[in-house]
Amino acid sequence: MDAREIDGDLTEVLVTEDQIREKLAELARRIEADYEGRDLLLVGVLKGAVMVMADLARELRPHVSMDWMAVSSYGAGTHSSGVVRILKDLDTDLTGRHVLIVEDIIDSGLTLSWLLGNLESRGAESVEICALLRKPDAAKVDVTVKYLGFDIPNQFVVGYGLDYAERYRNLRDVAILAPHVYS
Template sequence: GYLPMTVQMSVMISTEEIQAKVKELGAQIDAHYANSDKELVLIGLLRGSVIFMADLCRTISKPHELDFMTVSSYGGGTVSSRDVKILKDLDGEIRGKDVLVIEDIIDSGNTLSKVLEILETRSPNSIELCTLVSKPSRREIELDVKFLGFNVEDRFIVGYGLDYDQKYRHLPFIGLIARAIHPGDDKAGFIVTTLLGIAGSLVATYGGRLLGL
C-alpha cells in the first residue's frame, strides 16, 4: 500500500539564483569555445543532469549536439569496488569533437573520473566538465572542473535534477532536507514524527488563538 514519506525541506538555492547561475555558465561556455572550429557536444549523465542540461543548453549560443550516457552508480561499496559500468552509451561519435560533460552534482568524483577515462579512449578534441553543484569536502578523486555553479557543504539536498530515492528531481530550486523518515524503514519513528508534525501544525495554526496570544 501507499504510505507517504514525511520530509521537512527548506530552500537552499532558489530558482532565481539557479537561473542566474545557468546564464552565467552559458556565457562562460560560449566564451571558452568561441575560437574552436571543432564541433561541440554536451554529454549529460542520466538521470540527474537532465534538468540542468535542458536549461543550460538554451543559454549557449554556439551550435552544439546533445548526447546522453547512463552509468551504474556504485552504491555503498568500498572504494576499490567503485567500478562504474556503462548502462546506456552515447548515441553519437565524439572523435575530434569538443566534449563538455554535464553533471548536476559532483560528490566523491568517482562517477566523473571513470566517465572521463572512458571518453578519453575515443579521441575527442577536448573534454571539459561542467557541474551545477559540487561538494568539495566529499571528494575522493580530484577533478579539474572548468565550469562550476555552486560549491556546497555536505548536506542532504534535492531538486533541480537531484533525487532522493528518485523523487524531487522536478523541483525548480535546490532544497535542503532536514529530516526524512521512510514509513517502511521505521514505522514507530514514522508514526511519532507524523503525530508530532500534526501536533506542531495544529499548535502553529491554532496555538496562538488557544493561548489567547
C-alpha cells in the same frame, strides 16, 4: 514544483531557481567565449543532469549537439557504491570532437573521474566538465571542473534533477533532504 510546497521532507532550500538561472547564464557566456568557432557536443549524464542540460543548452547561443549517457553508482541509496556502470552509452563517435560533460553534482567525484577517463579514451579533441553543484568536503578523488555552479555543504540534497530513490527530481530549487526521510 516549488520546494516550499513540500513540508517536513526538506530542511532548507540551498539554491533557488533564480540563482540557478543566473549562474547558468553566467556559465553559458564563458562557454560561448571558450568554444567560439568550434562545434560543441554536450554530453548529459542521465538522469540527474536532465534539468541542467535542458536549461544550459537553451541558454547557449551557438549551435550545440547533445547526447546522453546513463551511468549509475548510487542505486536507491544516499552513498556512492564507487562502482560505475554504463546503463546507456553515447550514440556519437567522439573522435576529434570537443566534448563538454554536463552534470548535476560532484559528490565523491567517483562518477565524473571515471567518466572523464572513459570519454578521453575515445579520441575526443577535448573533454571538459560543467557541473551545477560540488561538495568539496565529500571528495574522494580530485576532479577538475572547468565550469562550476555552486560549492555546497556535505549534505544530501534533492531537486532540480537530483533525487532520493527517484523522488524530488521535479523540484525547481535545490534543497537539503531531512535525515528522517532516509535514515
